[in-house]
Amino acid sequence: MVVVLGIESTAHTFGVGIATDKGDILANVNDTYVPVGGGIKPTEAAEHHSKVAVDILKRALKEAGIGFDRIDGVAVALGPGMGPCLRVGATLARYLSLRYRKPLVPVNHAVAHVEISRLTTGFHDPIIVYVAGGNTMIVTLVEGRYRVFGETLDMPLGNCLDTFAREVGLSHPGVPKVEELALKGKRYIRMPYIVKGQDLSYSGLLTYALRVYKEKKYSLEDICLSLVENAYSMLVEVAERAVAHIGKNELTLTGGVARSKILNKKLQIMAQDRGIKYKPVSPEYAGDNGAMIAYTGALAFAKNIVIDVEESSIRPMWRIDEVDILWRE
Amino acid sequence: MEGIAARALAHLKDVIGLENPEILSVGAEAVLIKGIYAGETVVAKFRVPKNYRHKELDRYLRESRTVLETRVLSKSYLIGVSVPQVVFVAVEDGLILVEYVRGEKLKKTIENNDHYVKEYFLELGKNVGLLHSHGIIHGDLTTSNVIIREETKEPVLIDFGLSFFSTKNEDRGVDLHLFLRALESTHPNRSSEFFTEFLEGYKSVRGRQETEKVLEKVKDIRSRGRYVKERRKTYWKM
Numbered sequence: 419m420v421v422v423l424g425i426e427s428t429a430h431t432f433g434v435g436i437a438t439d440k441g442d443i444l445a446n447v448n449d450t451y452v453p454v455g456g457g458i459k460p461t462e463a464a465e466h467h468s469k470v471a472v473d474i475l476k477r478a479l480k481e482a483g484i485g486f487d488r489i490d491g492v493a494v495a496l497g498p499g500m501g502p503c504l505r506v507g508a509t510l511a512r513y514l515s516l517r518y519r520k521p522l523v524p525v526n527h528a529v530a531h532v533e534i535s536r537l538t539t540g541f542h543d544p545i546i547v548y549v550a551g552g553n554t555m556i557v558t559l560v561e562g563r564y565r566v567f568g569e570t571l572d573m574p575l576g577n578c579l580d581t582f583a584r585e586v587g588l589s590h591p592g593v594p595k596v597e598e599l600a601l602k603g604k605r606y607i608r609m610p611y612i613v614k615g616q617d618l619s620y621s622g623l624l625t626y627a628l629r630v631y632k633e634k635k636y637s638l639e640d641i642c643l644s645l646v647e648n649a650y651s652m653l654v655e656v657a658e659r660a661v662a663h664i665g666k667n668e669l670t671l672t673g674g675v676a677r678s679k680i681l682n683k684k685l686q687i688m689a690q691d692r693g694i695k696y697k698p699v700s701p702e703y704a705g706d707n708g709a710m711i712a713y714t715g716a717l718a719f720a721k722n723i724v725i726d727v728e729e730s731s732i733r734p735m736w737r738i739d740e741v742d743i744l745w746r747e
Numbered sequence: 748m749e750g751i752a753a754r755a756l757a758h759l760k761d762v763i764g765l766e767n768p769e770i771l772s773v774g775a776e777a778v779l780i781k782g783i784y785a786g787e788t789v790v791a792k793f794r795v796p797k798n799y800r801h802k803e804l805d806r807y808l809r810e811s812r813t814v815l816e817t818r819v820l821s822k823s824y825l826i827g828v829s830v831p832q833v834v835f836v837a838v839e840d841g842l843i844l845v846e847y848v849r850g851e852k853l854k855k856t857i858e859n860n861d862h863y864v865k866e867y868f869l870e871l872g873k874n875v876g877l878l879h880s881h882g883i884i885h886g887d888l889t890t891s892n893v894i895i896r897e898e899t900k901e902p903v904l905i906d907f908g909l910s911f912f913s914t915k916n917e918d919r920g921v922d923l924h925l926f927l928r929a930l931e932s933t934h935p936n937r938s939s940e941f942f943t944e945f946l947e948g949y950k951s952v953r954g955r956q957e958t959e960k961v962l963e964k965v966k967d968i969r970s971r972g973r974y975v976k977e978r979r980k981t982y983w984k985m
Contacts, residue, residue, distance in 0.1 A: 614886065691799075
């Protein structure tokens, strides 16, 4: 068994987790940067991360009740994400690796979302719907890698709803607030519904929803109902296409938007109609967190995936399908 | 799964009296059922209502997709693209009946190392070129959506479920991009070879200049943010 400390800093959350490759989460301490107005500015988020980093690290070690002597490796999410944010986590990881002479383990943030979902659902070989502020994709393991069976061609789903929320004056994060209003909506307004093969496009839907809002012909509740209905149904349709095509019998939802009640209900209904099992990631691990980096790092470290500090530059565009998943035979 | 298929079968028996029904596949969007209608062997494509969607959205999507698919299929047939003939349509039921094409899927013939695979891609390229010249985008080009007709050995394009009318090179580019990606994921070792052959046929119908314009778009689409460096290099010869 190995114990790994993991650092997350790809976007708005800075987190440190400690976990074993057997799936024990010993610590999970996170702090999320909330923008005062507008969206996340990478440099401001990075500033937040450097301010909280040391404190979060100390709290994580305290939560786990262990010192660095018990830690076998330091994992860090090198990407995908925002450059300035990634650099904070990478710098801390390099320092800890050199200072305590611990091997450095590179972790892909998207892979970590998948692994934490497998761990908390108990699913062995699921089809994974990964939806967050920065990502929208459907993946599953084929020949040693998580292959992308569908993804957004432009903006991520979470970003679409967050941006809409912001533009109509709802505060960040917008998804829960948009959903709350959607549940009060009564009338469905027809909006763009764009599925291209296995891929999705959300930018046109966002533009249209904002235009309808500015026309002031419909209530905000009805607009939210229609926006959410289209955004989620598009995703569920593509997920259903993946399920029909791949033929696996487990389906999971991971990433920040996995807390969405409406999306969960839709996926649940689809899974039931197709006779497959459905379970989302545990809510506490839905958003970005240090524990998922630590756990994935532990899986990787157990397979000797380590890098030298010299090779540890950040990888802002690192795709999920570039990573060999050596821990799954 | 059985639930969806059973619902579809019962419905088809009631609505059009399809004889000897046999389920071919339960796809994501529709159930395909082979049967006999007015003495002819047909394939019924039934778009099943989706319980996860708002009723109004669901009805709109099923009806509009049925209408669009029918129009695309009929026009494709008229301009000489090799597609199954339309036999019967019931829009409000989300139902289309087409001629049954006997033969194997292109995907299968590739796996079987069929000697004529390259010719199939050449012919397929011509067919897709013809579609694009007439403002039709297939929308779901994969090797599973091509049947090699048993009698004539010609590739027949099927499943126009995501097709639409457009003369934009962006849409043509997405069409070819998705096809290339399907080749890369399904036949990774021969994708470049097949795509090059396909382009040969495409070019012979659309001409070099138009083909290059579309390929510029394909490059453009592949290099947009979310695609890896590796994908930025050229995968085809012209």
